[in-house]
Amino acid sequence: MAQPSWQDEKIGTMKRAALWLVQEVGEGALFTKAQLREAFPGVAQIDRRMRDLRDHGWRIDTNREDVSLGANEQRFVKMGEPVWEPGKGTRKGGTTLTGTQRRELLTRDGHMCRSCGMTPGQTYPGTYEAAQLDVARREVKLAGGATEVQLVIECNRCRVGGLGSSVDLPGVLTRLGQLPGFERAILAGWVEKDARAFSELEQLWAAYRTLPADARQQVREALG
Known part of the structure; x- marks a missing residue:
């Protein structure tokens, strides 16, 4: 099925935003909030309409997901459901949060x-x-x-x-x-408190796992 133009104002804003990503940005490419707003002048809440695409399987990263991005940059990572096609892009109950x-x-x-x-x-x-x-x-x-x-x-x-x-x-x-009974009881305690305190030994093990190879070798030597 041929894609409509993202400039076709007869289709919904979210669908136009999806088509703009596909036709003008391209998967894997960066775009800025300024570019988005320039493409949709006078369109209220265009940022929100683009975020709505995530409810349909689209992946659009900000600096929350990709720390290499600037505050005003986003990356079109992956296309999801072709929301412009008939029967697609309908709002899923409860997916958009207030x-x-x-x-x-x-x-x-x-x-x-x-x-x-x-x-x-x-x-x-x-x-x-x-x-x-x-x-x-x-x-x-x-x-x-x-x-x-x-x-x-x-x-x-x-x-x-x-x-x-x-x-x-x-x-x-x-x-x-x-689980054996005693381990089940321990787990029940963690679940009840919704927290688990890690011992010094466990914290050291976690720290060791993060070390580069040369540093890990020095720890092994220190342990004898």
Whole structure:
């Protein structure tokens, strides 16, 4: 099916934004907020309409997902659903979040990244980069084989690492059922507190894993 022109004002703004990305920017290329607004003069909330494409499988990175990007730069990484085609691009119930919903999700998830535990503004170890939290959409496999998209709070690093990943909930529950009683009790305590304190030994192991090869060798020599 031939693509309509992104300049065709008879189609919706989100569809025009998708076509502009495909026809003018190209996958893998950078564009700026200024270029987007110049292409759609007088169009209200064009930034939001472009963000809506993410609900249809489009990947458009900002400096939250790609720290190499400037504050006003974005990268068109991958095209998703061809939203301009008949029957495509319809709004999926509950996918677009309001500010209130985002705040409720942050509160629900303890204002921290559920993958690594980072909190807003906390600096990643060994860097000057501060964590930013946002809502990530994670595909969850349910009992019976069905899947659904569930929302979780993650930091900018974990959101990038988790793109396209899914969670096998029945698999997690199966492994839980195989735990011996004392380990199950320990896990229940961590779940109840929604936190786990790592011992000095575990923290040293984590630090060792991050070292370059030469530095790891020095640690091995120090251990004898």
